[in-house]
Amino acid sequence: MSLSQLIVNFGHGILGTLQIFVLTLILSLILGAFLAVLRVSPVPIFRFIGGLYVNIIRNTPGVLILFFCAFGLPYLAVRFSSDPGVNSYFYAVLALSLYTAGFICEVFRSGISTVPLGQSEAARAIGLRFGQSLRFIILPQAIRTVIPPLASVIITMLKSTSITSAFNNQEIIFAMQNAIEKRGDIVVPILIGTAAVYIVLNFLLGRAFKLIEKKAVILR
Amino acid sequence: MKKLVTGILSITAVGALALTGCGKSGSPTDSADGGTEAPEYTVASDVKLDGSPTMKRIEQNGKIKIGMAMDSPGLSYKGTTDKEPKGYNVEVAKIAAASLGLGPDKIEYVDTSTPNREPFLQNGQVDMVVSSYTINDERKKVIDFAGPYYNAGQDLLIKDDDDSIKSKGDLAGKTVCSTAGSTPAQNIKANFKETKLVTYDNGSKCLSDLQSGNVDAYTTDDIVLRGYAAANEGLKVVGDPFTEEPYGVGLPKGDKEMREAVNDGLEKGGESGNGDMKKAWSYVFKTEDGYQDPKVDRY
Numbered sequence: 001m002s003l004s005q006l007i008v009n010f011g012h013g014i015l016g017t018l019q020i021f022v023l024t025l026i027l028s029l030i031l032g033a034f035l036a037v038l039r040v041s042p043v044p045i046f047r048f049i050g051g052l053y054v055n056i057i058r059n060t061p062g063v064l065i066l067f068f069c070a071f072g073l074p075y076l077a078v079r080f081s082s083d084p085g086v087n088s089y090f091y092a093v094l095a096l097s098l099y100t101a102g103f104i105c106e107v108f109r110s111g112i113s114t115v116p117l118g119q120s121e122a123a124r125a126i127g128l129r130f131g132q133s134l135r136f137i138i139l140p141q142a143i144r145t146v147i148p149p150l151a152s153v154i155i156t157m158l159k160s161t162s163i164t165s166a167f168n169n170q171e172i173i174f175a176m177q178n179a180i181e182k183r184g185d186i187v188v189p190i191l192i193g194t195a196a197v198y199i200v201l202n203f204l205l206g207r208a209f210k211l212i213e214k215k216a217v218i219l220r
Numbered sequence: 221m222k223k224l225v226t227g228i229l230s231i232t233a234v235g236a237l238a239l240t241g242c243g244k245s246g247s248p249t250d251s252a253d254g255g256t257e258a259p260e261y262t263v264a265s266d267v268k269l270d271g272s273p274t275m276k277r278i279e280q281n282g283k284i285k286i287g288m289a290m291d292s293p294g295l296s297y298k299g300t301t302d303k304e305p306k307g308y309n310v311e312v313a314k315i316a317a318a319s320l321g322l323g324p325d326k327i328e329y330v331d332t333s334t335p336n337r338e339p340f341l342q343n344g345q346v347d348m349v350v351s352s353y354t355i356n357d358e359r360k361k362v363i364d365f366a367g368p369y370y371n372a373g374q375d376l377l378i379k380d381d382d383d384s385i386k387s388k389g390d391l392a393g394k395t396v397c398s399t400a401g402s403t404p405a406q407n408i409k410a411n412f413k414e415t416k417l418v419t420y421d422n423g424s425k426c427l428s429d430l431q432s433g434n435v436d437a438y439t440t441d442d443i444v445l446r447g448y449a450a451a452n453e454g455l456k457v458v459g460d461p462f463t464e465e466p467y468g469v470g471l472p473k474g475d476k477e478m479r480e481a482v483n484d485g486l487e488k489g490g491e492s493g494n495g496d497m498k499k500a501w502s503y504v505f506k507t508e509d510g511y512q513d514p515k516v517d518r519y
Binding site for chain 1: 334335336337338339356358359361362363395400401402403406416417418419420421422425428432434435
C-alpha cells in the first residue's frame, strides 16, 4: 500500500464513518426527543416507559446492543436488505441510535427541567395544552441550554461508530486494520494517523456545536 | 405488558444464543490433548549466541517471550481455562526455542494480534513471534523472519453439503466472510468484484455466520480453516488454495545470529534432520497429510 493508496483507503473509511454518523445523529435526536417528552409527560404509564427505556439502554454496554442487533435480529428474521453490507449498516445505525437516544433523552430532560416551573404554569394559564406548551414554550428554551452537553453526547457517538467495524462495517477502524495488515513497517504512524483523523472530525464537530451555541444560547 | 415482557425475554434469549454460539464455535476439539502424549523436542545444549542482544535479554529474564494469537484452533488456541495455548504454531515455537537451548518451561506465551506484532518485536516486549505470520517485504523493513516453516494459501471453508463452490472461480454472486483488515479479506475486496464480502473482528463470528447460512463461505489461510473444519461438524475446506502466504518466525531486526540459530533449528526439525516438525504436525492434526517441510530462506 503506497501513500496514495493509504489516503484513498482512509478516505473510504472516513466516508463510511460519516454515513453511519449522519443517519444515527438524525434518528437518535428524534428518538431522544420523543423519549424526553415521554419522561416529562403527565401520563404515568408514558413516564414509566420512558424511564424503563433509559434505565435499560443507558446501563448496557453499546457493544452488547450492537451484538443484539447484528446477531439477534437475523434470528428474528429482521432484515433491511438482501445485501449483507447494507444490512449490517442498518443494524449498526439502529444499535447506535437506540443507545445514543437514551443519553440524548436525559440531556433533553435536564434541559426541560431548567425551564422554570412558572413558564409551564403560565402556558397552561393562557390555555395551551401539554403538547403546545412543550412545543412553543418549554422546548425552545430547553434546547438552548442543552447544546453543550448534547455536543458531548454526539461526539461520544461519533467515536462509538468505531466499534461497528467488528460487525461488518467499513469505516475508519476498518481502514486502519487494512493499512496495518499491508504496512507492518509503519504500524505506529498508522495508529497515530487514525487518532488524528478522529481528532479532526470531532474537532470540526465541536466547532459546529460552538457556532450553534453562539447563535442559540440565551443567558439567564 | 405481558406481551412486552415475553418479547424482551425472547430477544434476550436469542441474543444469548448468538453470544454463546460465538464462544463455542471458536473452541477446538480435544484432539490436541487426547490420546497421544505431546512430543518432546531435543533442547540444544551447546548454544552460543554471544553477539545476540535478544539472547542476552532472554538470559536476563530467564525465559523467552513468544508472541502469538490465541484464537485460532489447530494453530494457536487458548481456551479460558487453559494454562497454555495449543496448536501447530505452539509446537513450532517450542522447536524454535529448543534450538536456542530453551526448554518448554522457559517459554512465556504473550497474546499478540495483527496491530501489535511488529511494535512488540521492535520494543522488546516479545523476543519472537510465531503466529501465522506471513513474510513480506514491508514487515522485513522493521523485523526479521526465520523460516518459512509453512506455506499457507487462501482457501475457502464451506458447508459439507455445498456443491456449488469447488474453487475460487465459483465465488461470483456468493457472500464470503473474513476477518476485517486481513489479507484474504482485502484480496476478495480488490479482486473478486462480483463477490460480496462480510467482515468481522474475529473468525468465530464468520464461523457462526457460515453455520447459520448468512454467508456461503469463510475465507482465510487454509491451515486456519483446517483447524476450524476439524473442530466443527458439517464443514469442509475446498482445498484449492489461491494465494501464497509463507509463515515465518518473527524476530527482532538485525539479530542475524539468532535468526540463523532458529533457521538451523527449523531445518534440523525437517525430514532430513530429526523429524521434529513432522512429529509436531501429526501430533496436532492427527495425520501426516498436509505436512510441509520447512524451506528456510536465509536472506
